[in-house]
Amino acid sequence: MTSPDPAAGPPYCRHCGEPEAARDHSDCELAGFHDAPRFCPQCAATTRLQTTPLGTVAQCADHGQVRP
Ligand SMILES: [Zn+2]
Numbered sequence: 001m002t003s004p005d006p007a008a009g010p011p012y013c014r015h016c017g018e019p020e021a022a023r024d025h026s027d028c029e030l031a032g033f034h035d036a037p038r039f040c041p042q043c044a045a046t047t048r049l050q051t052t053p054l055g056t057v058a059q060c061a062d063h064g065q066v067r068p
């Protein structure tokens, strides 16, 4: 059992949902730079997207708003 280390960042890529450690996700960051996160970085669940006057907000059912 290893507890999550906050300093290491979230465990999952918020654009493709794969583990951050699996590969380099800098291409995801570039491709998703203008998009709302599609996956929760904490649990990799698909986020629910809500369009607001301020932009698109991504919500995880368990973790709430996913920051872009
Ligand atoms: Zn990715």
Ligand SMILES: [Zn+2]
Pocket (backbone or CB within 6 Å): 040, 041, 042, 043, 044, 045, 060, 061, 062, 063, 064
């Ligand atoms: Zn979540």
